[in-house]
Amino acid sequence: MKYKFKSRTVSSEITPQDIYHDRRRVVKSLMALPAAALLPTSAQAGTALAAAPHPDYSLEKRGYDGLTPKKKALSYNNFYELGTGKDDPEFNKDLYSPEPWTISIEGEVNKPRTFDIDQLRKLATMEERIYRLRCVEAWSMVVPWIGFSLSNLINAVEPTGNAKYINFLTFNPEELFPDDANRAIPWPYSEGLRMDEAMHPLTLLTFGIYGEQLPTQSGAPVRMIIPWKYGFKSGKALTKIIFTERKPHTSWNLLQPSEYGFYANVNPEVPHPRWSQSSEKALTSSLWVERRPTEKFNGFDEVASLYSGMDLNKLF
Ligand SMILES: Nc1nc2c(c(=O)[nH]1)N[C@H]1C(S)=C(S)[C@@H](COP(=O)(O)O)O[C@H]1N2
Ligand SMILES: [Mo]
16 A cells, blocks of 8 residues: 555645545555555666756856755655655655656657657756746745756757647556556646747756656656746656647646646736735745745746736736
């Protein structure tokens, strides 16, 4: 049994109906006890990943107070495939193995191909960038991510003239571990970007964190980080990237369109229907809860031009 029952905190990102489904899943997985013993352990945990710090995304340059302690960042996660409690992803990290892993690039590209994760890691030079991740639930953490601009991959597969969006998909937990899969949100986890957002140099295809390959709870072996958008845009454990002409369906938007828009740009002026977005709980080394004001685009003013002429109150 891989799901921790007792201290499960219910995320505000899900609705009461989802929690009902989730409870059923927990009961189901309790019955699946013996199979869990056979699950592989995560092969990559703790493997060092070398990358030079990017000078523009240092603590000093970004004006950040300090890093979120590694322990905190790797034990307070959203990764619903592994459970909806913040401590579930760490506890359930052996539910899948990030090795071996392939990721297929499909759709409106001239050079579709399937990458083995090692090939993908070698596509461009890794950099370490300190970005703040701001979750739509109004908490944030500052961590050193390792990866390279997604534009490197986009250029390598040569999008056709029809490519307007990119759809990012995670494995389907109902296929990978059917006995333990929950139905918290529609699977597979699906997110998307407009092509110009995906090409923006800030958009990071991410393989590591704190000098190591991504541990499973952070989305091993590869995930997205789009630092000016709410955390839910940054799909973890990617298996497929599809270039499309039409705007892709995305999981949170499908579940609750009034609460989770396609753009999901961090914006303190547009409240979530159930809470304000004007400030956030910062995960720091402090024992106390530290709140800080939320910054528009999470402080990355340079992306504003991507949205000129758009009403960000409507296209939230
Ligand atoms: N596949 C997948 N990716 C996901 C999620 C998820 O549930 N499944 N949660 C998202 C949300 S809501 C957030 S805030 C970030 C959290 O990343 P972290 O746990 O590394 O902080 O991952 C995002 N990526
Ligand atoms: Mo989130």
